[in-house]
Amino acid sequence: MTDDPSSFDSPYTDSPYTDSPSFGVLPGAGHSPVILHVPHSAREIPPSVRADIVLGDDELARELDHITDAHTAEIAEAAARAAGVVPWRFVNRLSRLVVDPERFPDEREEMRAVGMGAVYTRTTHGGVLRSGDVEAGPLVARYFLPYARAMTQAVADRLAATGRAVIIDVHSYPRARLPYELHGEGPRPPVCLGTDSFHTPPGLLEAARQAFGDIGETGLDSPFRGAYVPLEFYGTDPRVEALMVEIRRDTYMTEPGGLAGPGLERLAAALARLVDAASG
Numbered sequence: 144m145t146d147d148p149s150s151f152d153s154p155y156t157d158s159p160y161t162d163s164p165s166f167g168v169l170p171g172a173g174h175s176p177v178i179l180h181v182p183h184s185a186r187e188i189p190p191s192v193r194a195d196i197v198l199g200d201d202e203l204a205r206e207l208d209h210i211t212d213a214h215t216a217e218i219a220e221a222a223a224r225a226a227g228v229v230p231w232r233f234v235n236r237l238s239r240l241v242v243d244p245e246r247f248p249d250e251r252e253e254m255r256a257v258g259m260g261a262v263y264t265r266t267t268h269g270g271v272l273r274s275g276d277v278e279a280g281p282l283v284a285r286y287f288l289p290y291a292r293a294m295t296q297a298v299a300d301r302l303a304a305t306g307r308a309v310i311i312d313v314h315s316y317p318r319a320r321l322p323y324e325l326h327g328e329g330p331r332p333p334v335c336l337g338t339d340s341f342h343t344p345p346g347l348l349e350a351a352r353q354a355f356g357d358i359g360e361t362g363l364d365s366p367f368r369g370a371y372v373p374l375e376f377y378g379t380d381p382r383v384e385a386l387m388v389e390i391r392r393d394t395y396m397t398e399p400g401g402l403a404g405p406g407l408e409r410l411a412a413a414l415a416r417l418v419d420a421a422s423g
Contacts, residue, residue, distance in 0.1 A: 208400025337387030
């Protein structure tokens with residue numbers, strides 16, 4: 144592996160990971176501790192999974208418009224191009240309607256209250272997505288667990304190579320609250336920074352505030368809170384740092400599922416500044 148990957152067009156050629164149709168690990172600089180994690184950017188649903196979703200095609204397209212963090216993979220890619228130290232990227236290639244890799248797969252997950260645990264049964268507006276007799280177990284085994292193992296390995300590799308790992312979760316959210324949101328009553332700033340009391344050090348949070356200062360106000364843990372860390376390291380390994388970056392969609396695209404605008408490049412530049420600050 145070289146410190147400066149020579150091609151973004153074929154990012155898997157030199158990757159030490161087994162390629163997967165479900166997710167991709169795109170290599171960065173060997174001395175980079177940063178992993179840009181993009182879990183919710185895709186709309187792809189395998190036919191076998193689509194068969195158990197009760198929505199018609201038009202209804203499903205509208206639901207994907209609402210639930211997908213559109214263009215966040217492009218923001219992460221552009222940030223990787225612009226960063227002085229190329230970060231690693233872990234990108235989900237499948238829609239979160241297949242499985243949501245950032246949920247707990249059991250009763251610990253609070254979003255189960257609205258039918259949005261690891262396997263969703265309800266839509267963003269409370270409608271039925273899957274019938275009650277669809278079993279979550281096979282989807283968890285086929286998609287969720289391999290994703291979790293690969294992300295755990297990616298973090299372990301950054302720890303082995305650099306002594307630390309910095310997970311920056313790249314998300315987006317709508318300007319107006321959707322019915323499924325459990326904590327959506329608070330402020331909805333242009334950039335929401337989600338934190339974890341153990342894994343988000345003050346320096347990383349301050350670097351994010353400075354990096355996104357040109358975009359507008361940065362809020363803290365509203366309307367979304369927390370930061371993703373693989374369970375093997377969660378709450379036990381302070382070498383693993385984590386921050387969630389939630390970008391309000393009207394800052395860079397036409398809602399709910401439209402094209403990206405010039406704001407995308409400004410956000411990518413801001414994210415690149417955060418990557419460089421976190422890489423030192």
